[in-house]
Amino acid sequence: MRTQLDEAKAGIVTDAMRRAVEGEPVTAEQLRDLIAKGHAVLPKNRHHEFATVRAIGRGLRTKVNANLGASGECADMTVERRKLAAAIRAGADSVMDLSTGGDLEALRAMYLQEAGTMVGTVPIYAVATDMVRRGVPLEKMDPDDLFSGIETQCRQGVDYITVHCGVTRASAKKLEYFQRIMPCVSRGGSILLSWMRRNHKENPLYEDFDTLLDIAHAHDVTLSLGDGFRPGAIADAIDGPQIEELLVLAELAQRARDKGVQVMIEGPGHVPLEHIQSHVHLEKKLCDGAPFYVLGPLPTDIAAGYDHITAAIGGALAGAAGADFLCYVTPAEHLRLPDEDDVYQGVMAARIAAHVADLAKGIPQALAQDRAMSQCRRTLDWEGMVTAALDPELVKRRLHVTEDRQGCTMCGKLCAVKLSVSAMG
Amino acid sequence: MRTQLDEAKAGIVTDAMRRAVEGEPVTAEQLRDLIAKGHAVLPKNRHHEFATVRAIGRGLRTKVNANLGASGECADMTVERRKLAAAIRAGADSVMDLSTGGDLEALRAMYLQEAGTMVGTVPIYAVATDMVRRGVPLEKMDPDDLFSGIETQCRQGVDYITVHCGVTRASAKKLEYFQRIMPCVSRGGSILLSWMRRNHKENPLYEDFDTLLDIAHAHDVTLSLGDGFRPGAIADAIDGPQIEELLVLAELAQRARDKGVQVMIEGPGHVPLEHIQSHVHLEKKLCDGAPFYVLGPLPTDIAAGYDHITAAIGGALAGAAGADFLCYVTPAEHLRLPDEDDVYQGVMAARIAAHVADLAKGIPQALAQDRAMSQCRRTLDWEGMVTAALDPELVKRRLHVTEDRQGCTMCGKLCAVKLSVSAMG
Numbered sequence: 023m024r025t026q027l028d029e030a031k032a033g034i035v036t037d038a039m040r041r042a043v044e045g046e047p048v049t050a051e052q053l054r055d056l057i058a059k060g061h062a063v064l065p066k067n068r069h070h071e072f073a074t075v076r077a078i079g080r081g082l083r084t085k086v087n088a089n090l091g092a093s094g095e096c097a098d099m100t101v102e103r104r105k106l107a108a109a110i111r112a113g114a115d116s117v118m119d120l121s122t123g124g125d126l127e128a129l130r131a132m133y134l135q136e137a138g139t140m141v142g143t144v145p146i147y148a149v150a151t152d153m154v155r156r157g158v159p160l161e162k163m164d165p166d167d168l169f170s171g172i173e174t175q176c177r178q179g180v181d182y183i184t185v186h187c188g189v190t191r192a193s194a195k196k197l198e199y200f201q202r203i204m205p206c207v208s209r210g211g212s213i214l215l216s217w218m219r220r221n222h223k224e225n226p227l228y229e230d231f232d233t234l235l236d237i238a239h240a241h242d243v244t245l246s247l248g249d250g251f252r253p254g255a256i257a258d259a260i261d262g263p264q265i266e267e268l269l270v271l272a273e274l275a276q277r278a279r280d281k282g283v284q285v286m287i288e289g290p291g292h293v294p295l296e297h298i299q300s301h302v303h304l305e306k307k308l309c310d311g312a313p314f315y316v317l318g319p320l321p322t323d324i325a326a327g328y329d330h331i332t333a334a335i336g337g338a339l340a341g342a343a344g345a346d347f348l349c350y351v352t353p354a355e356h357l358r359l360p361d362e363d364d365v366y367q368g369v370m371a372a373r374i375a376a377h378v379a380d381l382a383k384g385i386p387q388a389l390a391q392d393r394a395m396s397q398c399r400r401t402l403d404w405e406g407m408v409t410a411a412l413d414p415e416l417v418k419r420r421l422h423v424t425e426d427r428q429g430c431t432m433c434g435k436l437c438a439v440k441l442s443v444s445a446m447g
Numbered sequence: 448m449r450t451q452l453d454e455a456k457a458g459i460v461t462d463a464m465r466r467a468v469e470g471e472p473v474t475a476e477q478l479r480d481l482i483a484k485g486h487a488v489l490p491k492n493r494h495h496e497f498a499t500v501r502a503i504g505r506g507l508r509t510k511v512n513a514n515l516g517a518s519g520e521c522a523d524m525t526v527e528r529r530k531l532a533a534a535i536r537a538g539a540d541s542v543m544d545l546s547t548g549g550d551l552e553a554l555r556a557m558y559l560q561e562a563g564t565m566v567g568t569v570p571i572y573a574v575a576t577d578m579v580r581r582g583v584p585l586e587k588m589d590p591d592d593l594f595s596g597i598e599t600q601c602r603q604g605v606d607y608i609t610v611h612c613g614v615t616r617a618s619a620k621k622l623e624y625f626q627r628i629m630p631c632v633s634r635g636g637s638i639l640l641s642w643m644r645r646n647h648k649e650n651p652l653y654e655d656f657d658t659l660l661d662i663a664h665a666h667d668v669t670l671s672l673g674d675g676f677r678p679g680a681i682a683d684a685i686d687g688p689q690i691e692e693l694l695v696l697a698e699l700a701q702r703a704r705d706k707g708v709q710v711m712i713e714g715p716g717h718v719p720l721e722h723i724q725s726h727v728h729l730e731k732k733l734c735d736g737a738p739f740y741v742l743g744p745l746p747t748d749i750a751a752g753y754d755h756i757t758a759a760i761g762g763a764l765a766g767a768a769g770a771d772f773l774c775y776v777t778p779a780e781h782l783r784l785p786d787e788d789d790v791y792q793g794v795m796a797a798r799i800a801a802h803v804a805d806l807a808k809g810i811p812q813a814l815a816q817d818r819a820m821s822q823c824r825r826t827l828d829w830e831g832m833v834t835a836a837l838d839p840e841l842v843k844r845r846l847h848v849t850e851d852r853q854g855c856t857m858c859g860k861l862c863a864v865k866l867s868v869s870a871m872g
Contacts, residue, residue, distance in 0.1 A: 094859035095849055122861055147861070154860050197871060203821045206867035209858060216870040254864070255821035256806060256814070295767045295807040321763065321803040323817040323824075326832065327841040331759050331796050335803055338746065338760045342720045356824075356832075358847035359856045371756050378746040378760055381681060382720040389681070392748040396628045396680035399748075399781075407751065407781075416752040422783035424520060431784045433634060434519035435579050436547055436572070439679070442631035445641040446622060 023068065025242040028282040030058035038066050042077040047385055053077055060275070061311040062346075063182075063284040065116075065140045065244040070179035073138040076115045078286065079313040083385055084341045084376035085115040087142065087315075087349045088369050090133070094151070096359045097124030099132065106137060108362045112369035112413075114350070118142040118184075122151045130178060140181040142246065145172040146210045161217050165226035173237050182244035184288065185234060186210040187227040187274055188267035189250035194218065196251075196262030204254045205263075207291075211250020231274055235281045244284040246315055247271040252291030256323050259293045260301060272308040286313040286347065289340070293319040298336055302343035315347040316340050329355040330371035337372060341379020348372045348379075370413060377412065399439060402428065448493065450667040453707040455483035463491050467502040472810055478502055485700070486736040487771075488607075488709040490541075490565045490669040495604035498563040501540045503711065504738040508810055509766045509801035512541040512567065512740075512774045513794050515558070519576070521784045522549030524557065531562060533787045537794035537838075539775070543567040543609075547576045555603060565606040567671065570597040571635045586642050590651035598662050607669035609713065610659060611635040612652040612699050613692035614675035619643065621676075621687030629679045630688075632716075636675020656699055660706045669709040671740055672696040677716030681748050684718045685726060697733040711738040711772065714765070718744040723761055727768035740772040741765045754780035755789075755796035762797060766804020773797045773804075795838060802837065824864060827853065 029036050039057070040050045042064055048056070056062035062079025066072075078085050088109035092102055102124075109117055119133040119141060126148050133141050149171040150160055175183065189211045197205050206212040214225050227234060238245050249271070251263035271287050278285040287309050293301060298319055305314045319336035320329060333351035341348060352368030354360035360368065380388035391410065398406030404423050411417040422431045429437040454461050464482070465475045467489055473481070481487035487504025491497075503510050513534035517527055527549075534542055544558040544566060551573050558566050574596040575585055597608065614636045622630050631637040639650050652659060663670050674696070676688035696712050703710040712734050718726060723744055730739045744761035745754060758776035766773060777793030779785035785793065805813035816835065823831030829848050836842040847856045854862035 093856055094861075095847075095856040122859065150861060160866070203818070204825050204864050204867070205871045207863050209861050209863045209866075212863035212866040212870070213861070216866050219870045254824070256817040257821060295763060295803050322799065322806060323820045324802065324835060324837045325799045326820075326836050327838055327845055328795060328799055331756050331799055332803070334756050335760050335763045335800065338720060339764065354845065354857070357842065357845045357855060357857075370753060374747065374750045374753055374756055375760065377749065378720050378757070381747060392681040393628070395748045395751075396682060399679070400629050410749060411751050412749045413752055417782065420752055420779065420782045422520075430782060431518055431520040432779070432782075434547065436519075436575060436634050436638070438632050438634045438637035439629050441585070441634075441637040441641050442629065445637070445644045446630045 023240070025239060025282050025284060026057055026064045026066065027279065027284045030054045038064055038075050041075040045387060046082050047387060048081055056080060059311065060279040060285070063244045063286050063313050065182040065284065066242065067176065067179045067181045068242045069177070070134060070181055072140065074115070076140065078347045080311060080346065082346065084345070084379045085347045086369060086372040086376050087116040087118055087347060088114040088365060089118045089120050089349060090365065091119045091121035092124040092129060093359045094123040099124065099129065102129060103132065103136070104362045105365045106133065108366040109369050110138060112366045113373055114139065114369045116140045116142060120144060120147060122147050126151060130175065134179045142182040142184065143175055143180045144184040144210050145175045146213055148175070150213050160213055161220035163217050168226060169230070169233055169237070172234065176237050176241040176243045180243060182246050184210065184246045184248040185227050186214055186248040186250040187225065187231060188247060188270040189214045189225050190228045190270055191218065191224055193251055193263050193266040193270060196266045200262035202258040202261065204258060206250060207254030208248065208250040208252060210248055214250065228270070231277065235278060235283050238283045239281060244286065245278055246286050246288055247274055249288045249290060252289065252317065253293065255292050256294050259290065260297050264290070268305065268308060275309050275312045286315050289314050289316040289345065290319050291317055292323055293321060293336065295321040295339065298339045299343040302340050302345050306344050313346040314344065315349065316345045317349040318351055320351065326356040327353060329353065330368045334371040334375040337375030338378040341376055342382035348376055373412060400443060402440065448665070450664060450707050450709060451482055451489045451491065452704065452709045455479045456707070463489055463500050466500040470812060471507050472812060473506055481505060484736065485704040485710070488669045488711050488738050490606040490709065491667065492601065492604045492606045493667045494602070495559055495606055497565065499540070501565060503772045505736060505771065507771065508813070509804045510540040510772045511794060511797040511801050512543055512772060513539040513790060514543045514545050514774060515790065516544045516546035517549040517554060518784045519548040524549065524554065527554060528557065528561070529787045530790045531558065533791040534794050535563060537791045538798055539564060539794045541565045541567060545569060545572060547572050551576060555600065559604045567607040567609065568600055568605045569609040569635050570600045571638055573600070575638050585638055586645035588642050593651060594655070594658055594662070597659065601662055601666040601668045605668060607671050609635065609671045609673040610652050611639055611673040611675040612650065612656060613672060613695040614639045615650050615653045615695055616643065618676055618688050618691040618695060621691045625687035627683040627686065629683060631675060632679030633673065633675040633677060635673055639675065653695070656702065660703060660708050663708045664706060669711065670703055671711050671713055672699055674713045674715065677714065677742065678718065680717050681719050684715065685722050689715070693730060693733060700734050700737045711740050714739050714741040714770065715744050716742055717748055718746060718761065720746040720764065723764045724768040727765050727770050731769050738771040739769065740774065741770045742774040743776050745776065751781040752778060754778065755793045759796040759800040762800030763803040766801055767807035773801055798837060825868060827865065
């Protein structure tokens, strides 16, 4: 069975590619060429049918993912369904099921069935959750269980998986010279780091990367090479462990592409503003243009409760510099598991960042949206403004026009637009 | 009577300068030198006493202003008091009273008395509001009324005033070649533009700039040279009218400094992300390092309802590039007059942007704040995280720690920080 990447390399435009270019500034043929070069991915498991097929990468609109899923403390299928609905209503292009509580198989099945978008997971979470439930310490993890856990999820239909293959002996060793406040803030990464340290062994996902490639290829699952050493503090950003891991991921990305497996690279994390652009450029250069999937970035540590805003700042800048896929951050980040409203706010903030980035990337469809809104403002076309808005429902609810329809309650009779259009007309 | 600028030029460190360096990475002597060069301002009317004296400019923390004030549609002293309290509680460094409704004198007196921060105004609003009330068309405005309106407010104690001196015949003429969706979105700018067009006369604030300087000098009022031609749409950004006006403001800033009048330059507005940094650099170069006071910038037109987030993106980037003073934008922007909650959210979003910028500027106090938060995260010191947060009350309300205090409800037993610190320890 051939993957989207195999097909692209063979010069074939698939049905999925045709569907994925809707609303994009590229043709299906151009998308095929981007996929063939590894500059774009089209995450779609061959067992998973869903409505909104999207590609991620260079020359395409910046996409947004919402992390969902139950935790050990909050596991309720109804709540998860509501969170999923909120993410989709807010316009997410992708969701990840990061459940570590509740009935993991059933939750995953629900996400796959009801999302209508690509679904990603971090398979090691299920393996670790199972061990915690059985009271087995995480350092006793059997690598075979990890690979079989991955295979189960790929067989079930997951479109892309995060695998922390770059947490290696070499990248972990960099923690010795480069002192960090927090060595590792990635759940998957920390489980592997802990396992490696206690067992004095190499990361099985790195050592047996070819096994991983075989599983991914069989189901056409896109690998999202996780950044276990993403910085979790401004003071820890852009250091040895992070960059060493990126070098490892660059090599693995090439091996994946050579075997016909689609691959993207995950990025930080907590990064000071002045390093965001250059870090995106570094990823693109080292990884030969592989799609870059960033979490945030968060340019400060102290804005807990507002981290959707912090992430929008970092995401807009990263996207403008070339990042292709933004993982949202919600107002609940660093505080608790997000609820339905957190999810909605998180997706909206990430969509603002993605759209701002798309304007900077010169995506014609994005530029047209802003022009349409501003034309409505010029003519005081209030209904038009509602339609042109990123969140029409919110604008409809909050817009407060004066009785004569000639202004809003901000300026009333001193409306600058009206005054100046009339003066110049 | 000497202004702060006169004193600085004479080598004198004033009491206000000593108070203004609290929490700043400069000494009073260094601040004096920055003020003398025109690279910083210390807005403080000689008739206005208030608790929190701040300076704005190069090498200092990025400051945040909250625009407040009643409108013709919503004018209620109690509501304004609540909005002011929300702005101060959220940590604004400055407020502007932009009232165009209610008892303007009483509102201004209330702001001056109760803010505890510097207070700015746009005096032409009061003049125009008075004309609208008397049913006199705005094009009949008498320049003498404008100057006497300005003098009244300076005498009353206002610390800085926005004056749209750069809306000149020359800059307005640029509207002919550079077609805009919206010619002018500045209230003050559009009133002057309209007056100039109907009367075929030059802007009196430009023509009689020396009169303005005399008034400002007498009361030590800082001039904030308004950007009447700031773009109100992404499509209109960085064009002839905007840059021509900036050139005018650069000359006027020099004239102000020569006369001992403190001056800052106002900036946009709607600006695509990729132009924000270079525009700040342009302002700093043309205006010889004058403090830059930006409104946003907003890197998209379509996010009405979330424009505090849009402005945080633009503000962080502008601040990192050197902008010194961020005018907040609230979630109500483009929709209605902001309420108390809008004000709070707006100030918080702008403070995030200012703080992110301060990290990029290398302000040691800002870097220490992030380090303190991350140290608390490393040790799972939940109370410490509350204290270190930008908004401790919000964090206290939303933080949800597990019963064993060993994690939050996001990761529970799979806390990466705990796992990795223990693995590396």
